[in-house]
Amino acid sequence: MNLFSQLKTTAKAPPEFTPEELALLTKLADKIVKRRMTVPAVMFFESVKPMNFVGAQAMIFLQPFVTAFFTLPEYDRLREMLERRETLYRFVDLLEQREDEFLLQEKQAKAEAKAKQIAEGKQPWWKRILGK
Numbered sequence: 001m002n003l004f005s006q007l008k009t010t011a012k013a014p015p016e017f018t019p020e021e022l023a024l025l026t027k028l029a030d031k032i033v034k035r036r037m038t039v040p041a042v043m044f045f046e047s048v049k050p051m052n053f054v055g056a057q058a059m060i061f062l063q064p065f066v067t068a069f070f071t072l073p074e075y076d077r078l079r080e081m082l083e084r085r086e087t088l089y090r091f092v093d094l095l096e097q098r099e100d101e102f103l104l105q106e107k108q109a110k111a112e113a114k115a116k117q118i119a120e121g122k123q124p125w126w127k128r129i130l131g132k
């Protein structure tokens with residue numbers, strides 16, 4: 001048996017994420033989206049993908065500062081998850097999905113507010129005249 005066939009048989013499939021891990025990633029994504037920092041976060045995570053393990057280890061240093069956002073067990077679990085490379089790919093996809101959902105909700109809320117203003121006759125005078 002040659003080396004390549006041996007590597008193929010010993011290679012493990014990447015582990016799936018548990019519901020608790022997905023909930024933790026969703027919580028982090030929601031915090032980023034609510035602060036309107038999706039684009040910088042995606043750029044950051046895309047640029048540090050090759051160094052995800054080093055970044056996960058740097059999280060040990062930042063632990064006292066981040067405990068305001070996460071409990072200590074959540075933070076440790078997040079750090080362990082970020083040591084796996086597939087976590088960053090999954091997180092960036094989740095972050096973009098949550099951003100799309102947030103923008104859709106925001107657009108619907110603005111449309112409803114505008115319809116409410118029109119129905120109540122509270123539009124500015126110039127919009128009533130121009131018919132906008």
